[in-house]
Amino acid sequence: MTNSNPPSITIGVLALQGAFEEHQRAIESINNSPVPISTIQIRSPHQLSQIDGIILPGGESTAMGLIGDSTDGLWDALKNFVHGDDDGNNNNNNNKPTWGTCAGMILLAERCVGTSAVITKGQSLIGGVDILVCRNYFGSQISSFEMNTPPPPKPSSGWWDHSNNDNDGKTNEGGNNAPFPGVFIRAPAILTAGPDVQVLGKVVAAPCRAAAVVLRELENKIAAGENVVQMGVVDALEREAGGGITYSDVRLHNKKEDMTTTSATDVTKADMTTSNECLDLPGASDGSNAREVICAVQKGNILCTAFHPEIADDLRWHEYFVGMVLEAKKQRESYC
Numbered sequence: 001m002t003n004s005n006p007p008s009i010t011i012g013v014l015a016l017q018g019a020f021e022e023h024q025r026a027i028e029s030i031n032n033s034p035v036p037i038s039t040i041q042i043r044s045p046h047q048l049s050q051i052d053g054i055i056l057p058g059g060e061s062t063a064m065g066l067i068g069d070s071t072d073g074l075w076d077a078l079k080n081f082v083h084g085d086d087d088g089n090n091n092n093n094n095n096k097p098t099w100g101t102c103a104g105m106i107l108l109a110e111r112c113v114g115t116s117a118v119i120t121k122g123q124s125l126i127g128g129v130d131i132l133v134c135r136n137y138f139g140s141q142i143s144s145f146e147m148n149t150p151p152p153p154k155p156s157s158g159w160w161d162h163s164n165n166d167n168d169g170k171t172n173e174g175g176n177n178a179p180f181p182g183v184f185i186r187a188p189a190i191l192t193a194g195p196d197v198q199v200l201g202k203v204v205a206a207p208c209r210a211a212a213v214v215l216r217e218l219e220n221k222i223a224a225g226e227n228v229v230q231m232g233v234v235d236a237l238e239r240e241a242g243g244g245i246t247y248s249d250v251r252l253h254n255k256k257e258d259m260t261t262t263s264a265t266d267v268t269k270a271d272m273t274t275s276n277e278c279l280d281l282p283g284a285s286d287g288s289n290a291r292e293v294i295c296a297v298q299k300g301n302i303l304c305t306a307f308h309p310e311i312a313d314d315l316r317w318h319e320y321f322v323g324m325v326l327e328a329k330k331q332r333e334s335y336c
């Protein structure tokens with residue numbers, strides 16, 4: 001017996017800081033969904049029971065962590081929402097879907113380097129996805145840019161086909177397989193992904209100079225056998241004290257295996273395309289440092305993108321997430 005659609009779905013957008021209204025607008029402009037979709041801004045824990053999925057928007061992950069941590073019960077409730085797993089397999093398949101974009105993606109990472117210098121106890125991560133992210137990999141605000149990225153997969157629920165004109169008023173020329181215009185704003189990059197994490201997109205770009213210092217220190221620590229969970233920019237810079245920091249001297253090994261502590265093969269064999277653009281960003285450490293990094297992943301019902309689909313003129317990632325939410329709701333409840 002196949003389940004029919006639920007009467008409607010509600011998507012929450014964490015509204016502590018950042019681009020939450022843009023996400024709401026994007027979700028609400030999907031006009032080809034088989035069921036009505038509404039959105040609500042999430043600011044307190046009790047609201048989480050009213051939603052079928054949540055978006056953690058881009059903005060500033062340290063600020064979100066600080067506000068979230070100091071809002072009664074919110075951070076723990078978010079952790080339960082993201083991690084709650086009924087079957088004990090820790091595969092996030094039974095959870096209501098979560099999508100983190102940019103800063104939101106950082107919050108969902110299990111490991112993070114380039115964390116803020118202003119907080120001593122480290123970045124307040126929600127976790128849930130076995131990825132190692134590097135904050136601000138691509139540089140500061142002035143290094144923001146747009147580049148082609150691999151498109152999202154086709155939604156499993158199959159409720160629309162991008163090769164058709166979906167009449168949503170947004171550009172989608174080229175259909176389902178056209179590259180997606182990825183907008184990167186002080187964006188993080190995913191350096192490694194664990195074996196259970198599906199890699200959905202990669203790009204090639206050089207790290208900014210500060211990120212290159214962090215990455216070099218990370219390489220040193222990994223070579224020394226350390227399992228790095230968090231590392232601030234300052235921690236990386238301290239090693240340089242006395243000798244000063246000559247950013248332009250920073251060179252990295254350009255082999256994925258050097259960086260990968262969990263699953264080099266998983267990343268290598270990932271069934272997805274890499275954007276063939278290679279970016280030379282202002283503030284980049286050195287053109288020769290360009291490397292392949294991951295910009296989109298999925299683990300069970302958790303989706304992460306390093307870029308900002310909510311400000312691109314293209315709804316495919318939002319439609320993909322809505323498809324995840326719809327499928328999860330159908331599986332959770334028996335709409336027969």
Ligand SMILES: NC(=O)CC[C@H](N)C(=O)O
Nearest residue numbers: 058059060061102103186
């Ligand atoms: N656009 C964004 O979300 C930027 C993320 C920000 N650089 C951070 O580390 O939190």
